[in-house]
Amino acid sequence: MGERSTTPYQRLFTVRLLHHYWLDDGATLFDAMASASQRDVRLLNYDIRPILKVAPTPDTERLIVGSGCVFKPLGLGFVVGVPTGARLPKDMMLNFAVSIIDNRFFDVTALTLRPQRIVEVAGTDGAIHRFKENVPVLSNLTGTTRGSGTSAKLYLSRAIPAAAADDPVEALVTSGSNLLQLVGDNPGAATLQIGASASLPAFLSQVDVPAIVPPAGVTGAPARGVALSAELPDDIYALLSLTAVNSGDTRFSFLTATTGAPRATPPVYDVRFRNRSTRWVYRDQRTGNVVSTEAQPLPLTLFGNAGTKRKAMPGPIKAEKSGAKITRIISEIYI
Structure with missing residues (x-):
């Protein structure tokens, strides 16, 4: 019989990509659900993999493989494991590109109305420089917390x-x-x-999209987003950038600053996507006339109903404008 060897692993860190369209219950935020068992069941049935794809960038994939680590997508996000007892470089930086698989994401996610256009401009050096606007960059060096001490929840979004x-x-x-x-x-x-x-929760917000500082001699770059390169795919929606040691707040570190060993309690980082809220306009299905309109924008959710009539479903929305300025977003419901 041939010999078989196995390598025991321990978690280095976990990233949870939690979208509130699939978690909230009508107007009740997932985190505010009174029943812990209901929250547990919601998470057990949650799987973001048909909606979002997460992949290490090429340099990060080489670093993970070369360090003997493993990257594994999960229903809640992904985990990186490390061989038990391993020591890793204390300046290690790991980058992960998030891409959209299912376009329903754009129907139900706040802050997705602004396009993520790819812009190509020529520099004075003769090279073509490529940028993608409105791409968030989320980091454990600039993230924020909720709660205090070792029980604090760690969010990769900025305050x-x-x-x-x-x-x-x-x-x-x-x-x-x-x-x-x-x-x-x-x-x-x-x-x-x-x-x-x-x-x-510290939801992903507009402040997570960084200003672009183009190289010298390059004009015409978008104001905010990222510079594209061989490291970042054209279809990138967001970039997750994780550094081994956060000297300012060690709770965000995934290695100890002294030895380079994984932390005894591996960090769990959250990225929270805010579900879209729209003004629900009810129309007569025969005439198309407006029957009634909800007084306030209401959240779109898979579970529950934030309104008093039939709830709005994912799909095309209308952005009403005054000139170029959006004044409100509406979902039309035919009854």
Whole structure:
């Protein structure tokens, strides 16, 4: 009988990609569900893999393989494992590209109305430089927490800021202790109150899209997004960038700063996608006339119903405008 050897692994870190369209229950946020068993069942039945694809960038894949580590997609996101007892470089950086598999993602996800166009511009060096606008970059060096101490929840998104004059429709902003969502383009947009910001997840928001600093001699690059290269595929939606040691907040580290060993309690990083809220407009299916309109935008969810009549389903939405400025987003429901 031939010999067989196995290598025991331990978790290095886990990333959860949690989308609230598939988690919330009508107007009730997943995290606010009173029943822990209901939350557990929701997570057990959750699988983001038909919607999103996550893959290490080529350099990261080589680093993972060369270090003896493993990358494994999961229903909740993905995990990276390391051989038990291994020591890794304390300056290790791992990058993962997130791409969209199912276009339903764009129907139900806030902050996806702005295009992620690829822009190619020629530099004075004669080379063609490629950029993709509106691509978020999420990092454990700039992420934020909820809770305190070792029990804090770790989010790869930045802290949600106060409103800015150029914030687009669906932007998430803080005002005092509250989290608000713009229901139109700023300036002067109306807002929808989501809840107390300190008790809510740190959703992916407009502040996660970095400013582009083009190389010298390159003009015409988009204001925000990423520079494309052989490392980043054209279909990238978001980039996850994880560094081994966060010297400012060691809870975000996945290696110990002294030895390069995996942490005894591997970190779990969350990326939270905010489900879209729209103004539900009910129309007579025979005449097309408006029958009624919900007073406030309501969240789109797979489970439950945030409204009082038939709920809006994923599909085309209408962005009403005043000139180039979006004033509201509506879902039309024919009854």
